[in-house]
Every structure is written in structure tokens, then in C-alpha cells.
Amino acid sequence: MFKKYPAIKWILVSLLGLLVLIIAFGVWFMSLLPKTEKDVTESRAEDLPYLTENVVPKRGKILAVVTSTGTMGESGKKTGYELTELSRAYYVFEANGFEVDVASPKGGKPPVVLDDDDMGPYDYAFLNDSVAQYKTSHTTPMENVKAADYEAIYFVGGKGAMFDFPNNPNIQSMVREYYQSGKVVGAVCHGPAALVNVSLDNGTPLLQNKMVSGFTNKEELLLIPEASTIFPFLLQDELVAQGARFNEGAMYLETVSHDGNLVTGQNPWSTWRLAEIMVKQLGYKPKSREITSEENAVRVLMAYENGGTEKAKQLLNKLIVEEKKPVDRVLLATHSLVGVMKGDIGQFFGVLGLTSYAKKKAKVK
Secondary structure, three states, X not given: OOOOOHHHHHXXXXXXXXXXXXXXXXXXXXXXXOOOOOOOOOOOHHHOXXXXXXXXXXXXXXXXXXXXXXXXXXXXXXXXXXXXXXXXXXXXXXXXXXXXXXXXXXOEOOOEEOOHXXXXXXXXXXXXXXXXXXXXXXXXXXXXXXXXXXXXXEEOOOOOHHHHOOXXXXXXXXXXXXXHHOOEEEEEOOHHHHHOOOEOOOOOEOOOOOEEOOOOHHHHHHHOOOHHHHOXXXXXXXXXHOOOEEOOOOXXXXXXXXXXXXXXXXXXXXXXXHHHHHHHHOOOOOOOOOOOXXXXXXXXXXXXXXXXXXXXXXXXXXXXXXXXXXXXXXXXXXXXXXXXXXXXXXXXXXXXXXXXXXXXXXXXX
């Protein structure tokens, strides 16, 4: 047959060659990732030095608010609050002397989103923490919250927040009261949806001329191309429409805006820093903690975004070789796929190169 149809032979050979290349690339890609990871699924709060050593005296209470919405509008897509955006802030607040209560628009047990790829020791510790789990299973309805009981309010992200935060009168009144009295208002990712319809006593939008961050249009539309038809609005657009000066950082990397007693973050990777800035705004120096491998990876990716490959390699060398700090290669490799999704092949290969470099440096004794 091949003699009669020689073109078929070359097509088959080409396809076979392509298959071999794909397999080889896949094997190489997987080789960049750590072969063995410490099992952190059994992590517990009492085993984390940040929480158990140099215990800070009690300083008051902070209210964390999560969404009650489990479905994205009429789309049928499941949603809820992002566990990592609650768990990490929860433990930052607790470690710095603040008891954390959890509320939601409807109260009770709200839907939650767990992304296994992003889960770390603090997130699993939260799942294994009986007190934290009781609070998230029995959230206080916003209408029953006593605003005077808390020093600050923190709005957790999750796409459900786009549906039940913006028009909740109890959220609006509490945010207005806190902001005008100088109490700290924090929000991360989709959490700033709680701010979009808040007006001050003088009638001006709270967001007018405020520097804020939140999940960007680019981040939203890359993950959900039809987002503008699923959500009541795109968060960035609505924040700007309310008069905010939107601080847009690199996609899926840490960006936090601090404007007086208003602290907002762009995405889940902003949670650690946002929570610590809230503590600082409350008048306290944040307790020292070991920076996570994920945060170090984000620092490297930000160095790549702002200064290119050489700057990122210099930072990798400093972190891994000089300071003996861990860098999450899984996060680095995953971020290379963002380049593919954006159609930026240069970023894809550039970040893969950094992942390979990180693996090489991790072997240096």
C-alpha cells in the first residue's frame, strides 16, 4: 500500500515522530517536578511553629466573610469560597492575636472550593482544625453579626461572591461603618465585590479615587471566556465604574493595594501579604513567619515578569543556594502553562527554563 500511496507513509512517519516528541517532552516536563513530596494532608495547627511559638496575647476579633453562593448564575458551574483565601488569612490573624469568626450572607455551611494543586500545610491544617471547621460549618448570617464585636472585616474571594456580596445591605452597612470609623476593611480576589455598591454618608461611592486590586478582567476571561455573560459584571470593570483607581498586577501573581484602612488583593497568591498588611494597619508589627515555597516561587515569577530570565535566575540562586529556601517548582511549571493559554510561547519556554534551573540549583550542596 505504501508503494501505491507513498504520501500515506510519510504522513504516518510524521505522526509517529510527533507522538514520540510529545511523549519525550511530557517525560522531561514531569522530570522537572519533585519526585517525592512530603505528605501534608495530615498537617495540624499544633504542629506549625508559626502558630505555637512566641504566642501573641489576644488583641480582639476579626470577622471573615465568605459567599453563600454555590452556582455561577444560570451557568450551572459550581463555585463557593476559596479555602486557601480563608485558611491562610485565618492563621495570620490568629498568629497575631486575633480570634477569627466566620460569617456569610445566609449563614450555616457555605459551599467551598478546594484546589488540590494549591493546597499546602496551612490549608490542610485548617481542614484538620476542629474549631475552624466548626466555624465554617456554622457561619453567622450577616444580619445577625454585631459590628461592634470586631476590629476588622475581611472578605474572602470565590466566584460566588460576585452574586451575593454586591447587593447585601448588611455587608454594605458594615463596610460603610467600618471604613468611616477607621476600622480595617480587607478583601481578596473576588472579595472586593463587597465594596462595589457601598456609598458613604456623604453620598459618594466608597471606592471613589481609592487604589484597589481585585481579580482582573484578563485573569477572569482567560479561565472563563464567557465570564461577561455568567457574572453580573466583570469585577475590574465595576470597581473602575465606581471610581476606583485599579492597580492591575501580573496575571496570577501577588498584587496588594493599601489605601488607608482599605486593603485589597488581586488573587489567591496575594492572601498572605494582604493579611499581614491588615495586621500592620491595625497597629501591630506582623509576627515573623517562614515564607512558604509557594511565595518564593511567586517572587521568582515576579522577577521574571519585571526583569526577565537573568533577574529570575539570580533570585533563584539567592533563594536556593545562598539562603537554602525552598521554591515550589510545581507552581513554576504550572505558571508556564499560563503562557500557553495566553498564546505566549516565549513565556512558556522561559518559565520552563526557570523550572529546570531551579531543579538544578536544588541539587547544589
